[in-house]
Amino acid sequence: MKKVSLILMLALLLTLALPFLPVGALESDYAADTVAVIGEKEYTSLQDAFDAVGSGETIRLVKDVTDSKKTFTYSGTTLVKGEAVPRAKVTLDGNGHTISYSGGTSDTNFALVFDSNAIIEVKNLTVLSIRSAVKITDGAQVFLKDCNLCAANTNYKSPVHDLEANKDFKGLIIRIENDFRSYVEIDGGNYYGAQSTGVDIRYGSIVIKSGNFRVWNTEVLLQVGDSTSEEGADKVRASGTILGGTFEASDYTAKFGKLIRAYKSATVTIWDGEFIQRSEGPKSGSAVITGATSSSFGYVYVHGGNFYQLSSQPAAKLIGNNDLTGKGTIPAAKDKVFVFVTGGTFYSRTVEGRNKDDMTREDGILRYDDSVAKIEASTAEYKGISVDKYTVTYQYSEATPCPGAVAKITESDGKVYYAPTLWEALNPFARDGATVTLLADVTTDHxxxxxxxxxxxxxxxxxxxxxxxxxxxxxxxxxxxxxxxxxxxxxxxxxxxxxxxxxxxxxxxxxxxxxxxxxxxxxxxxxxxxxxxxxxxxxxxxxxxxxxxxxxxxxxxxxxxxxxxxxxxxxxxxxxxxxxxxxxxxxxxxxxxRKPNDATPETTAKPNEEPSGGCSSVLGGGAILLILTAAGTAVLIHKKKED
Known part of the structure; x- marks a missing residue:
């Protein structure tokens, strides 16, 4: 009997101890020069691990990579019998470790490159670069989860209000280039940059679900599109979707500090988030969001979010080329930018109230339908600063798409929204289990x-x-x-x-x-x-x-x-x-x-040609009221893909 009781007691103690027993090797158990592991296999170089990883496997860092002068590249193909063979999705688990990069002679040398249709999840990784951080190219699809990426000063620190920072620095936090199939999804983490462009999506698509983004003395935080792209709504090859997050830009230089820009034929859709633009220099002052630059055609659709323009300059622009008072020069036709606002709250320290009747369709900046849109002006306080507050609401009275919609996307959970082109419906908005329904004839050359x-x-x-x-x-x-x-x-x-x-x-x-x-x-x-x-x-x-x-x-x-x-x-x-x-x-x-970088998405076949300005991917399913933020509606356009 005592023997049985002893066995039971030992079994109970073992059960209680199980949660505290190690489930894998401790980092101290690896060889001194081991940097990464795949299962039980150890690698002394991250590049060796990238080359060896198989489909579905996970690379786990077990040590910081310090002062690296080498770019690490993960390709979606591996050589088998001398031929390139594609790999399915893999994972890079930073495991809380850091890659510090100081290589290359150009500011556009990157610490990490993902190419050749790579599909990879990167999580819990910090990248500190005195050049640029991450490049995605050739159809690669990258999912960033709780990462910290910094392309900043030579001392590897995140940018602060330091006037002694290198003014010639042109590093990038993230860039997608040369293939409209490339994709990056960001969920959580911190992304910092200084000088030039923060996140540059020249081709392909970006979806930001959450995260903190901050740049200092940078021309634009998030730029979608390429200045060399062909113009016109039918030439869209880059898109951005913002479902949440905090975006802050501080500048001390004229024309710097823009938060969001859709550049030449790209689209950016904002559903929620905090957008803060600080213009602090004597000659600074930039728009919070802008459609494009001179003679370009980019489209920004704002359905929700909070937007703050905190400027020392009375002439600072909140949206496009105008502040909400309409002060400043109305741009000529060739300079028109297209920002369509259907929801959101706008704050400014420098502008006066403006009512609905002052907003016209002819200015090319803000487009409202007088029958359903309204502006409510009041005062508010942001971090102790008295600001003017503008609330924009927009209500759709019918479950019909906007003029020119080419496709309807029905998600697996029944939620519906619309897209102005079939390309946008398929890349990247349609998720696993979705149905894309054509609403118009389409002509395409890719x-x-x-x-x-x-x-x-x-x-x-x-x-x-x-x-x-x-x-x-x-x-x-x-x-x-x-x-x-x-x-x-x-x-x-x-x-x-x-x-x-x-x-x-x-x-x-x-x-x-x-x-x-x-x-x-x-x-x-x-x-x-x-x-x-x-x-x-x-x-x-x-x-x-x-x-x-x-x-x-x-x-x-x-x-x-x-x-x-x-x-x-x-x-x-x-x-x-x-x-x-x-x-x-x-x-x-x-x-x-065509080659990916020459591909041009389809145009709607006449007579169903989309009108100038495009379709704002409006939600369907009855009367939908978009007020202040779109936290409740973000899931209508984006559902995490289960792999």
């Missing part, structure tokens, strides 16, 4: 990428037509995609191209590269309906139901891909259908139309 983030998506053509002049009209790389009720015309080449350009035997273990495509009630005019490339690919399968190609009915059933060799009934998986109509893949050079 490939539409569906399911390229490993999730499910439905494109409902709604009886509309997509006319493509690209070599491949649609590319389905991964995930599960359904296309229905659509007419697709592409006389230049293939209608649907599937899969990665790699052979099946070269697939990395654990990666998911299979694409599933379902076509229902689809009419196609094209040289080829479905194919891959001139070599065997790991692609998946396509299911056809009521599909017509060039006026001829296609056999219903399942087509297994790749299809490099003539298919047989045993390997096609067709059920009771004739395989004679199945096309072999095309043999010309593999291409997806």
């Amino acid at each position: 490939t539409l990428y569906l399911g390229n983030r490993y999730f499910s998506l439905k494109l409902d053509g709604n009886g509309k037509t997509v006319t493509s002049t690209a070599t491949d009209a649609v590319n389905v790389q991964t995930g599960s995609v359904t296309v229905e009720n659509l007419t697709l015309t592409n006389t230049n080449g293939m209608a649907f191209r599937m899969g990665y350009q790699i052979a099946a035997e070269e697939i990395v273990s654990g990666a998911s590269y299979i694409a599933s495509l379902t076509l229902k009630n689809v009419t196609v005019t094209a040289k080829t309906l479905i194919g891959t490339s001139d070599k065997e690919l790991f692609s998946g399968e396509a299911t056809l139901k009521d599909v017509k190609l060039n006026g001829t009915d296609e056999a219903d059933g399942i087509r297994k891909l790749p299809m490099s060799n003539p298919p047989t009934p045993s390997d096609t998986g067709t059920t009771g259908s004739d395989t004679s109509n199945q096309e072999p893949p095309v043999t010309p050079e593999v291409t997806t139309g």
Whole structure:
């Protein structure tokens, strides 16, 4: 009996002690020169870990990387048998450690680079750089969670109000360049910079869910778009969505200190957040948000948030080229900026009250509908400073999209919103499980990428037509995609191209590269309906139901891909259908139309051409009142993608 009691007591003590027992190796257990680990494997260099990590694995830093003069690059492909093979999502866990970067001879040398369609989550990492911090390029998708990125002074400190700081510093906190498929999502953390541009999204998309962003004596905190881009709403290749966070810019130099700028054909949509612009110098004073610079066309849509203009200059601009009193010069037509305000609260220390009747549509700065918009002026206090307060409200009385909307996005939870272009609907707004419904005919000269983030998506053509002049009209790389009720015309080449350009035997273990495509009630005019490339690919399968190609009915059933060799009934998986109509893949050079940096998103086919100024991605589903902030509505346009 005593023996049994002793055993029970030991078992109880072991149970109580379990939460306090180590579950993995302590950092002191690793070799002295170990910097990072993948599982139990130790690496003396972060670059070695980047090169070795496999799909789905996690790199964990176990030591600070100090005074590094080398850029660390993670590519979305790895070499297998001499060929580049894509990797699925991986994780870099900074584990509270820091990378300090002092390399390169240019301010645009970066501490970290993510390229070649990399998909990576970076969390709990601090990067201190005297140059620039993070670059995302070539279709990479980066998810930053609770990171601290600083591109600042040579002593690695975050920028403060220090007039002795290097005035020639042009570092960047984050930059996306050269591929409209590139994507960065930020959730939490601190992002600091000094001089030049803070976050520069030249191509692709950024979604900011939360975080603290601060720059000093910097021209603009967040710039979306590129000054060299083609102009016009139909040329949009960059977009930004702000769901929350704190954004602060302080300046001591004229024309510096802008918080948000949509530059040449880009769009920025603000749903919530705190935006603070401090103009402290004798010649300083910049707009809190602005559509673009001279002769550019950028669009900013403000649906909520708090905006503060705390300036020593009475002529400081709150929005665009004007303050809310209308003082200053109304810009000429070639200089018009486009900022559309449907909600939010605006504070200024220097401007006078302005009522609704003073706001016109002709000024090119603020656009209101007199029947539903109103401005309420009052006084408030911000950190002990008496300021004027402007509350803007806007109510939609009908569940209809704004003029020119091309697509409706219905999330898996039933929430609905609208997009002015099909490109914006697909990249990046549509989330896992979403349905994108066409509202107008569309013409495009670049490939539409569906399911390229490993999730499910439905494109409902709604009886509309997509006319493509690209070599491949649609590319389905991964995930599960359904296309229905659509007419697709592409006389230049293939209608649907599937899969990665790699052979099946070269697939990395654990990666998911299979694409599933379902076509229902689809009419196609094209040289080829479905194919891959001139070599065997790991692609998946396509299911056809009521599909017509060039006026001829296609056999219903399942087509297994790749299809490099003539298919047989045993390997096609067709059920009771004739395989004679199945096309072999095309043999010309593999291409997806234009190069990413030359790709131009689609334009709406006339007569459904979008009016000047674009569509502000308004919410649907009845009368929706947007007041002060959009904390309650942010989830309507963004849902975290579960991988």
